[in-house]
Amino acid sequence: MPIYASDAQLYRCFETLFSQIEEHDPQAANALLKASLAIRFNCTKPAAAITIDARRAPVQVLYGPAALKPTVEVGLTADTLHCLLLGELRLRKAIGRNLLDLKGPVWKTMALADLFHHAQNLYPAVLQDNGLPVTCPELGRG
Template identity: 70%
Template sequence: MPIYQSDSQLYASFQELFGIIERHDPKASDALLKASLAITFVCSAPAAAITINARKAPVQLLYGATNLQPTIEVGLTADTLHCLLLGEMRLSKAIGADLVTLKGPVWKTMSLADLFHYAQQFYPGVLQAHGLPTTCPGLSRE
């Protein structure tokens, strides 16, 4: 059974997560702005899309379908994204196991490191606030 039962549940959790990151460190998106990066996470189970548009300040977060052409598109299940943000799965392992597909200049994903660090720090609290599991279901640990 997937962690997120609907796209609206996933969007609500991520809106809260990004809000916490922004309040904690307003400069958390600086690396993305320096890379002039737009990245879209295209999730399945449930179907959802989250786009971070950092081509110019302020960084925009877009939920759902958009006409924006991302620099990088990341395809994965919502459960895989969940496990990555919990730190229970490494991105390299997820890519090697074909759990994540990347389209675009992959080297630019390095600018996501700070954002992922913050997300891993605050994500469990967001899950708890939404009554969601704080463990990684069905995916093996590294």
């Protein structure tokens, strides 16, 4: 059973997460701005899209379908994104296990490191506040 029951639940958690990141460290998006990166996470199970547009300040986070053409697209299950944010799955391992479908200049994703570090610190509390498990399920390709 997927961690998120619906796209609305996923979006609610990620809106909270990004708002807390901005509150705790307003400079967290600087590396993304320097890389002039627009990245879209296309999730399945449930179907959802999160686009981070850092091509110019202020950084915008869009939830759901967006007309914006991203620099990099990452296709993955919501559970895979969940495990990455918990730090229980490393990006290299996810790529090696074909849990991610990356399109675009992948090297630009290195700019996400600071943002992911902040997210990993705050994500467990967001999950707890929403009554969701703070564990990583067994992942398969999907």
